[in-house]
Amino acid sequence: MFQSTDIVKKIFYINLFAFIFTLIGQNLFGFPIVDYLALYPITSTNFYFYQPITHLFMHGGFAHIFFNMFALLSFGPEVENNLGSRKFLLFYLIMGFGAAIAQMSLSVGAMIGASGAIFGLLVYFTLLNPEAQMGIFFLPISFKAKNLLYFFLIVEVVSALFFHDGVGHFAHLGGALTGYILFKLENKYNFNI
DSSP, rough: OOOOOHHHHHHHHHHHHHHHHHHOOOOHTTOHHHHHSOOOTTSSOOOTTHHHHGGGOOOOHHHHHHHHHHHHHHHHHHHHHHHOOOHHHHHHHHHHHHHHHHHHHHOOOOSSSSHHHHHHHHHHHHHHHHOOEEEOOTTTEEEEEEHHHHHHHHHHHHHHHHOOSSHHHHHHHHHHHHHHHHHHHHHHHOOOO
């Protein structure tokens, strides 16, 4: 259907399947799938041990899944080619888990989406290619990857501190920090997975 790397494609299709399954389950059968697969605070009666992973595959609407999957397809293949498929999958899940820890530690309420892991991929991609020119959708200009990353990180820090809009800003920052740590560790130790 489209060109990409193996694991990026699989993550994309799992997210797409989960999104459609969620829509069908909730809209046709009234079964609140998201209530079981979203990430709840560990102190909540709705928390289940698997949620730090399953929340990565739940999305709250078409725009949410579109932007996350667009970013996955944009940054993921370069990172997967650099790491190899098995290490990429492990790092992606660790970035999502880092996002979950940050969100559960610094915020309240449920969380869904791959955005934290995506922010980790954005950081990893940028550290690999800081001078890469990147466009933003239909804007006729491009930016260096490092400048775009700085902009997104500033927006996330300001949003996390001053806005309570239901977006997982702490998850985004946690995923970004996890991506940074993984990049530094990988460059130092070159893990064999």
